[in-house]
Structures are given as structure tokens and as C-alpha cells.
Amino acid sequence: MTLRISLRDGEKVVINGAVIRASGRTDLAIESKVTILRGREIMTPADATTPARALYFHTMMAYLDPDGIAGHHSAILATIPAVATLSACESGRQAIAKFATRAASADYYRALGECRTLMRLEEQALATVEEQAA
Incomplete structure (x- = not known):
């Protein structure tokens, strides 16, 4: 099952311990099991x-x-x-x-x-x- 996440410009997300910051509006489709937290959850x-x-x-x-x-x-x-x-x-x-x-x-x-x-x-x-x- 695919997890779809939309990030606003500058919003952070942590995926498997890596901090990722969106540059511009970004849509991610995650297709494997990961640990993920969006910026407001960090x-x-x-x-x-x-x-x-x-x-x-x-x-x-x-x-x-x-x-x-x-x-x-x-x-x-x-x-x-x-x-x-x-x-x-x-x-x-x-x-x-x-x-x-x-x-x-x-x-x-x-x-x-x-x-x-x-x-x-x-x-x-x-x-x-x-x-x-x-």
C-alpha cells in the first residue's frame, strides 16, 4: 500500500531517521514500510x-x-x-x-x-x- 504525503515549502519530515525538508510544494509516494513523522509531529x-x-x-x-x-x-x-x-x-x-x-x-x-x-x-x-x- 502506498502512503502519499504532501509537504509545503520548507516543511520537514523524518523518514527512517533522515530529516528531509521540502523545497517548494512536494508530493511523496512512499511504497515500503518506513518510520515517518511530519514536521508538526516532531x-x-x-x-x-x-x-x-x-x-x-x-x-x-x-x-x-x-x-x-x-x-x-x-x-x-x-x-x-x-x-x-x-x-x-x-x-x-x-x-x-x-x-x-x-x-x-x-x-x-x-x-x-x-x-x-x-x-x-x-x-x-x-x-x-x-x-x-x-
């Missing part, structure tokens, strides 16, 4: 500033860097307890459970989706705390 280490964002970063690295999987697993396991504080709400518990299931089965790309849910919940919780403090 996080730098400097952006991993909260527990949920750190979980996303370590999961992204597990997806992109299978040779370093042991270290990435350790980082994921070390980060989960801090993220578990989001389990006070039902949607947080569900996202953590889905994340754990996907990560345990090495489905890191879909685990990233659960991380995005956790990041949204974390942002909402932090905003609530800031409102209460004001």
Missing part, C-alpha cells in the same frame, strides 16, 4: 518541558531510533509516574491505559497519539492551576 529535546511532553519525546525517539530502544524504554518507564498524575480524570486514565497498551506492543506511532491527548489534558490542568492561583 519534538525537540528542548520542547520536552513537562511530563507529558517528555513522554511524547521519549516515545517519538523509540519510534525513530529502534537501535536505542532499551534507553528509550527506560526513559518512558521513568516518565510514566509523573504523567500518571493526570489519572485523576477519566479521560486521563483512558489515555494512559491506551498509551501503555500501544507502547507495550511497540506501536509507538499510535502511542504518540495518546501522548498528544495527555499533553492536552496536562495543558488544561496547568491552566486551571494558574487560574486558581491568580
Whole structure:
């Protein structure tokens, strides 16, 4: 099955660990199994500033860097307890459970989706705390 991706001028994509930047509008047809992340899905280490964002970063690295999987697993396991504080709400518990299931089965790309849910919940919780403090 062919995966078709359209990139805008300057947009980045990571394919099997290689960072590719589009020069002009670019359409790609990928015809083999690859690890791929589009620019908006890529996080730098400097952006991993909260527990949920750190979980996303370590999961992204597990997806992109299978040779370093042991270290990435350790980082994921070390980060989960801090993220578990989001389990006070039902949607947080569900996202953590889905994340754990996907990560345990090495489905890191879909685990990233659960991380995005956790990041949204974390942002909402932090905003609530800031409102209460004001």
C-alpha cells in the first residue's frame, strides 16, 4: 500500500531517521514500510518541558531510533509516574491505559497519539492551576 504525503515549502519530515525538508510544494509516494513523522509531529529535546511532553519525546525517539530502544524504554518507564498524575480524570486514565497498551506492543506511532491527548489534558490542568492561583 502506498502512503502519499504532501509537504509545503520548507516543511520537514523524518523518514527512517533522515530529516528531509521540502523545497517548494512536494508530493511523496512512499511504497515500503518506513518510520515517518511530519514536521508538526516532531519534538525537540528542548520542547520536552513537562511530563507529558517528555513522554511524547521519549516515545517519538523509540519510534525513530529502534537501535536505542532499551534507553528509550527506560526513559518512558521513568516518565510514566509523573504523567500518571493526570489519572485523576477519566479521560486521563483512558489515555494512559491506551498509551501503555500501544507502547507495550511497540506501536509507538499510535502511542504518540495518546501522548498528544495527555499533553492536552496536562495543558488544561496547568491552566486551571494558574487560574486558581491568580
